[in-house]
Amino acid sequence: MKNLKFTIAYNGTAYNGYQSQPNGNTVQDNVEKVLSRLLNQDVTINGCSRTDAGVHAREFVFNVRYDEALSGIDEKGLTAAMNGLLPRDIAVLSCEAVHESFHARFDARGKEYLYIIDTSPVRNVFSEGFALHYPYEADIERMLCAAKEIVGTHDFAAFCKAEAKEHLKTTVRTVNDIKIVRNGNFIEFYVSGEGFLHNMVRIIVGTLIYVNEGKRSIEDVKAAVESGEREKAGKTLPPCGLYLNKVFY
Numbered sequence: 001m002k003n004l005k006f007t008i009a010y011n012g013t014a015y016n017g018y019q020s021q022p023n024g025n026t027v028q029d030n031v032e033k034v035l036s037r038l039l040n041q042d043v044t045i046n047g048c049s050r051t052d053a054g055v056h057a058r059e060f061v062f063n064v065r066y067d068e069a070l071s072g073i074d075e076k077g078l079t080a081a082m083n084g085l086l087p088r089d090i091a092v093l094s095c096e097a098v099h100e101s102f103h104a105r106f107d108a109r110g111k112e113y114l115y116i117i118d119t120s121p122v123r124n125v126f127s128e129g130f131a132l133h134y135p136y137e138a139d140i141e142r143m144l145c146a147a148k149e150i151v152g153t154h155d156f157a158a159f160c161k162a163e164a165k166e167h168l169k170t171t172v173r174t175v176n177d178i179k180i181v182r183n184g185n186f187i188e189f190y191v192s193g194e195g196f197l198h199n200m201v202r203i204i205v206g207t208l209i210y211v212n213e214g215k216r217s218i219e220d221v222k223a224a225v226e227s228g229e230r231e232k233a234g235k236t237l238p239p240c241g242l243y244l245n246k247v248f249y
Contacts, residue, residue: 160199
């Protein structure tokens with residue numbers, strides 16, 4: 001068996017998330033359909049993570065194990081062929097052979113997510129679906145001060161979708177860093193960590209936005225982290241501004 005590691009990018013607007021599901025148009029479904037055709041066998045890919053409907057990825061990693069004797073195509077040819085057959089909103093960035101034991105999810109050491117807001121007074125029609133329109137003045141220093149209360153190893157129960165907590169053994173996670181960068185009218189929030197809960201990044205950024213608006217204080221953010229009470233954190237932002245930016249191995 002041969003094992004290949006792929007890095008892809010996708011615009012998640014049209015998809016019901018990454019992971020295959022009944023009656024859903026997903027990124028995984030589309031990739032597996034093309035790969036199975038090119039490799040002359042049914043394959044299942046192992047993704048590094050799940051992304052929700054409408055969420056994008058700049059660098060999403062998956063691996064696939066297959067019988068090389070049945071395929072007759074090398075990595076370079078496979079990359080070109082996939083990019084010719086995949087929908088226009090999914091692109092293969094790289095493909096390489098890896099050790100048979102490599103697993104895109106279990107071997108990942110961490111991930112970086114990016115959330116983009118557009119502070120333009122008038123909605124930018126060309127960023128619709130790729131950034132959240134947020135026509136407010138952004139106090140980056142104030143938000144960074146609040147972010148310091150989030151960085152570290154904590155119980156992030158207050159920053160998780162309520163229904164998801166019922167299926168988890170623990171809501172303790174580690175956030176390694178939060179960076180906030182101004183790029184013209186766009187504000188970019190970079191959140192990196194070892195693992196994330198469902199909606200965790202969208203709630204973190206939503207909390208920082210509440211701090212920016214004066215709806216939450218820095219002390220409130222600290223209380224949300226310490227108490228685990230969802231109502232003490234901020235709102236869950238929509239998926240349009242969220243990107244899986246990098247995966248670390």
